Amino acid sequence: MTFTNMWRKGYDPSPAADFNNFIYEANLAEYCMNGFKFTRWLDGGNKLNKLDRMLVCERFWGLWPTASLRALPRELSDHCPLILTTTSTDSGHIPFKFFNAWLSKPGLDELVRSTVCAFVFTGPLDLFLAEKLRRIKEAIKSWNKANRRKEGKVLNASIAEIHRLDLICECTNLTESEATSYLEHKKIVSSINDDRLKDRHQKSRIKWAIGGDENSAFFHGYINSRISKSRLNGLLIDGVWCNV
Incomplete structure (x- = not known):
């Protein structure tokens, strides 16, 4: 109406x-x-x-x-x-981001193999492939979520242990076992932070590839403003305005 x-x-x-x-x-x-x-x-x-x-x-x-x-x-x-x-503008499934750091973590290869072997579907080949990829994506997302929770617990425990050993260092020297534990926990924290840093780096590269350099708009605007200020729009010749 x-x-x-x-x-x-x-x-x-x-x-x-x-x-x-x-x-x-x-x-x-x-x-x-x-x-x-x-x-x-x-x-x-x-x-x-x-x-x-x-x-x-x-x-x-x-x-x-x-x-x-x-x-x-x-x-x-x-x-x-x-x-x-009224026509739906559905563009399909949301793209799935796969991070390269996952390849170095144990259990991913076995997870994909078991998901593929357990997959059963009857229908057209295009739907077969789409459903198969969807199952693999869901399995990887669940695995990554559980792995992130596990890494978070390990990271917090290692940071707490390093803090405890730092307090001991202020009073006395560490024993050999405490020094070894200190180095091991420092290695764990460094490894987890490096993996997360790789993920952030890959995310930034993806955003840059999609959106480009965010500062480019600022520099282009600055250059255009300089051009507009330096442009001669006309000349006054013998009292007559002439456009260029």
């Missing part, structure tokens, strides 16, 4: 209240509009109004809850045409 409110020079709140009551009693819903905030231009853009709306009933909303409402460019008209799209 599409409607356009009648624009009046003098605003009367009573018709607006009646119409709002009608919307409430009819249990109509409205989609969020994209594209433009306003739908009508007056006086060359000095006055902007959101007059054109689109209301749907509860049954329509239940059939297409993910529909999108968009205001199109108005071009020669003073109103923006509205388009309601």
Whole structure:
């Protein structure tokens, strides 16, 4: 259902209240509009109004809850045409990020092999491959989550032990076994932090490949501002302005 409110020079709140009551009693819903905030231009853009709306009933909303409402460019008209799209814009599964540091951790190879061997599916080959990759992805995600929890506990325990031995060093020398334990825990902390640093480095490379250098916009804007300040837009010759 599409409607356009009648624009009046003098605003009367009573018709607006009646119409709002009608919307409430009819249990109509409205989609969020994209594209433009306003739908009508007056006086060359000095006055902007959101007059054109689109209301749907509860049954329509239940059939297409993910529909999108968009205001199109108005071009020669003073109103923006509205388009309601009910087609789903699902782009498929969310991409799965595999980190190179996982390859050095024990248990991943056996996990993938056991998941592939236990996989059973009947259907088209494309669906067979998609479901197989999905099972492997879910298994790796569960394995990584459990491994992260385990690493966190080991890291906290090693840090606590190093702190305890540091306090002992302030009072007396460490025994041979305590010194060996100190070096082992330092090695554990260093190894876990190195793996996490590799993950962060890979994440940063992925973000840079997708979004580029974030500072490039600043430098390009600075260069463009210098160019605009140095540009000669015209010359005044014998009292006559000449454009370049």
